[in-house]
Amino acid sequence: MEQRQGHRLGPLALTLPAVLGLALLFVAPFVTFSIYSFLTAGILPFSVGGPLTFDAYRSVVESEVNRALALNSLWTGLFAAATTVVVSLPVAYWLRYAAGSRRNLVLLLITATIFASYLVRIYAWRSMLGQNGVINSALVSLGVVDEPLAFLLFNRFAVTVALVHIFLPYVVLLLYAALLPIGPNMLEAAQDLGAGVVRRWTRVVLPLVAAPAGTAFVFVFILAAADYVTPQFLGGTSGVMLGVRIQESFLKSGDWPFGAASALSMLLAFLALYGLVVLALRLTGLRSIRFAS
Amino acid sequence: MRNETIERLNRRQLLLRSGVAIAAIGVSPMLLSACGGGDGGSGGTGAAGGMTTAGADGEVGGAVDYLSWEGYDTPDAIKPWVDASGVQINATYIATHDDIQAKILAADGSTGYDITTYYQGYKPLYQELGILQAIDSEKIPNIANLFEYFQGDAGGFWVNPDGARTGVPWTFGSLALTWDDTRLPGGVKSYYDLFDPSLTGKVAAVDDPTGNLALASHVLGLKPDAINRETDLPKVREFLGNVVAQTKGVSASFGDATNLLVSGEADICWLGWAAMNSFAADAGNANVKTALPEEGGSGFCDAFAIPITADNPQTAYSWINNILEPDVNAAANDYLIGATPVAGSVDLLAPATRDLYPYADLDEFLTQIPFYNNPLVESEEFLTMKEWLEIWTEIKANAGA
């Protein structure tokens, strides 16, 4: 036993390169970034200085434009996250319990789409949803509509569709992994006890999957709300997101404190959301969220 | 100078390494020394007061670091010069004009940008930031090839009141309207025709804050660097708001707006640019045309300049001199679908390019497409650049959000 105790320091040592690397490349930059949010922008772009103040945060909060953009980002994130999670659930269920021998093939097919180029995908949706796009052409030639539908593209619908397309494989995988520990016996038992499909879902599957679904929701929300490239190409006039403002603050107007303050405010909002979800799960008696569980 | 105090405080608080000329938060040592404080830095001073002149002595050749738009390095047009002088061009392409000052300010010793360009509106800012060196006009004899207007200190865009030259114009054009002629034969007569209900959802716009302000100001009879917040700004807001309301969204780039014209999503583009004609033709639509409506347009003129980071200024001089050769400039502007400021180039242009601009009566034309300045960096009375960027974001997002 002493042999093992001597090795107790061993595992910690193994993590050292990673810890050092992250300290240098993640923690330190983050701290520096945060310090910037407390600095004052100089008159000329790309210049900053002391004293330390909350001014940047004040302008972030007071800016009406920021509020509108933040709200926009919020809605986008919400729609994308909700749709993705809801659509992924039945797929994860099928993969876990009803797929049989086709499971591996379908898993492979679904996860393989993760590797389609992010940028080109966005453009592909233009080809799908545009006036002369695939969907409209099909509808018109089949005689379903006389004129191409104009409301498919350049609005929040198109952005949501594209974002769901991006995050769907991840969430299916997440939920499938979450269902793995839940043996079919549990569901069969419920069925034996007379529970119909609805009850099986609401009483057995959903409560067990609620925590991972919550994790997936927050994950997609954060990434979708912060995505400013997809909305730029597909969102039309509702395609202006907070992210693009932050990027412009850094690269265009050279107002780094404002950009940093905006970014950190966004982060705080995400943390708040995460906290809310954890709280909601605790209050409703469902398990709390864990990462690699 | 106010900035001096700010920089000093900052460095004392955040200095992590001592004795080194710090690029504090992407601000180059040059800027610090320009403001009077600094651990030293190398090269020129800038800002108010004398500018150092870029040396043009030494061999032309070696590596020259180009920092500007892709395409402005006109590879085919300058190929003979490149072959003859044996230079090797290292190009850094910018995505937006502000990348220029961002990159020059952030450059440490390793990337000595030798040649760059600037749109005339940015001159005051670059002057204040002190990122450009003075150019010795005598080392560029071909300046004499330019039309008179472009040789002098018109608008202070290329020559300072004290005689120091900051830039050499080599291409110009104007923002106007671009449209698909099959879907909208003849285009429209006036910018106000864009508000016609038949064009709702069929207008494209480009996300270029400076360009939008310049053109809108022009239409409204205002100047971008003198927009009164109380009386003028609401007019600009209303006008641009109405334009954006006619669109399905503001395109991220001119290329993307062209895509909309080509794919049929839009029929006409506010902030049109003649080059879009050829972009569209490459993408399969040869019916895209650009023209000035009755109100005229806002002009843009790009000038070559030498940043203070230049370590091969003599080659930059040679580049600039070469681009003002009549045949080279004609080739360059054919490629860019731009207007040539070089008198001898007009007849050498391809007919299609030449027809775009009324060279026969250039003076009259220049009054139709005035060159404007950007909004000021700081001002009590007028709209500042920072304020405008915020307002433009609002306008972009308002119609529909």
Add this chain to the structure above:
Amino acid sequence: MTDRLRSPGTMIATLIVLTFLYAPLMIVVLFSFHSSGGLSLPFEGFSLRWYEDVLLKDEFRAAALNSLIVAVATSVTTLLVGMLASIGLSKVRGRARPVLGALFFVPLTLPGLFIGLSLLVWFSRIGLPPSLATVTLAHVVYVFPYFILILMAVLTRLDPTLEETAADLGANPWQVFQRVTLPQIWPIMLAASCLTFALSFDEFIITFFVIGSDSTLPMYIWSQLRRTVNPGINVISTLLLAITMILWAVAFIALLRSERRRRASVPEAGKGVIA
């Protein structure tokens, strides 16, 4: 796994999802063969001209090469550091464990915007000029949590008695790793490396902030998108898709094979990841 849980509703949902996922990708591939320059219908005919166009372009080849270099560097670095870190993390006990876990996983929750911006600021502060090296460093930060997540999922399911037995029989930690742990986890490490490679190869937002004057493939695609588009971007995407899908299929199959072999030989040895 019985027939009783079969549910036509979920099967239909899965079919719809598969169609949804693949429809745009089919469009991308289809238009890469377009004989004309447009990206909207009508489809005018098949041609390989855009493949020729793209593959002959120097900028494309340079960008592709750079992406390859960065992705390989990122995967290798992440593999080495991540392997050590995940093994360490799986064995660490006490208060250190949640702290380490938090540190390793937090970058996962941060959108590329934050990572890219904070590194932009940081690199400029410490005077590191933007280059492919800074891109690689940034990518490692980005992909590291994914790697750890996958590895931890496996390591926590491993049967510790195997390792303890080996140690008791006199094997030192390196031998334990080599003879016991590694054979069990190498397929998942391969899969994780394929994932990190693909993530790095396709990464755009972070790269946008920390790159110098070089170009990676996503940056090249981005610059193409800012202009008038032509099927060239479809070509690039089709090529990317083909390569990464093959990589992924290989990793996936290796994973399945090893799972099957493992379960066949040691029936009680922990739960599989693919089940």
